Amino acid sequence: MYKLCIVGLGNPDTKYNNTRHNIGKDWILSLSKNQRIDFRKKAKFEAEIGESLSGDILWVIPSNYVNNSGRTVSKIIKSTNLEPKNFLIIHDELDLEVGNIKLKDSGGHGGHNGIRDIINKIGTEKFYRLRVGIGHPGSKDEVTDWVLNKFTPNEKIELEKSYFKLVDVFELIKSNKISEAQKFLHTE
Numbered sequence: 001m002y003k004l005c006i007v008g009l010g011n012p013d014t015k016y017n018n019t020r021h022n023i024g025k026d027w028i029l030s031l032s033k034n035q036r037i038d039f040r041k042k043a044k045f046e047a048e049i050g051e052s053l054s055g056d057i058l059w060v061i062p063s064n065y066v067n068n069s070g071r072t073v074s075k076i077i078k079s080t081n082l083e084p085k086n087f088l089i090i091h092d093e094l095d096l097e098v099g100n101i102k103l104k105d106s107g108g109h110g111g112h113n114g115i116r117d118i119i120n121k122i123g124t125e126k127f128y129r130l131r132v133g134i135g136h137p138g139s140k141d142e143v144t145d146w147v148l149n150k151f152t153p154n155e156k157i158e159l160e161k162s163y164f165k166l167v168d169v170f171e172l173i174k175s176n177k178i179s180e181a182q183k184f185l186h187t188e
Contacts, residue, residue, distance in 0.1 A: 004173075
């Protein structure tokens with residue numbers, strides 16, 4: 001019986017690898033290596049799916065585009081014992097500087113189309129999000145190009161630091177000690 005479902009948002013196709021929009025997918029792939037997770041394509045979920053060795057965590061990489069992520073999350077909810085409150089969605093966040101990460105317990109979509117689609121498809125905002133800062137280009141007109149660009153070498157260094165902060169609190173997240181994980185992640 002699953003206690004947690006971790007979903008890493010990103011676009012399919014290798015041309016999007018390591019772009020700002022794919023940070024959720026990239027991080028779930030890194031985390032899953034440490035946890036020895038093997039992914040299998042599951043067409044019925046429109047995703048690659050892995051399971052923790054203990055069988056209590058479902059790992060998901062949607063195979064659809066970020067803006068259609070709700071289809072995968074909805075299908076998983078309909079086919080498993082999981083409820084929205086058991087989901088942790090890892091995604092890019094324009095409103096945070098590169099290197100900042102925030103663990104959020106429910107809330108609106110904040111303009112993120114993937115989160116908007118999840119909320120629309122499952123009918124609730126009650127799920128966890130790990131918001132990974134990708135910075136903002138400064139102009140709304142530049143956002144589409146910005147999220148599809150890769151990180152600079154200096155930004156990669158900052159991202160690596162924040163990724164290791166996540167690794168440090170991952171056991172807390174797995175144990176549903178969210179407030180403890182938030183305290184650690186949100187303290188400078």
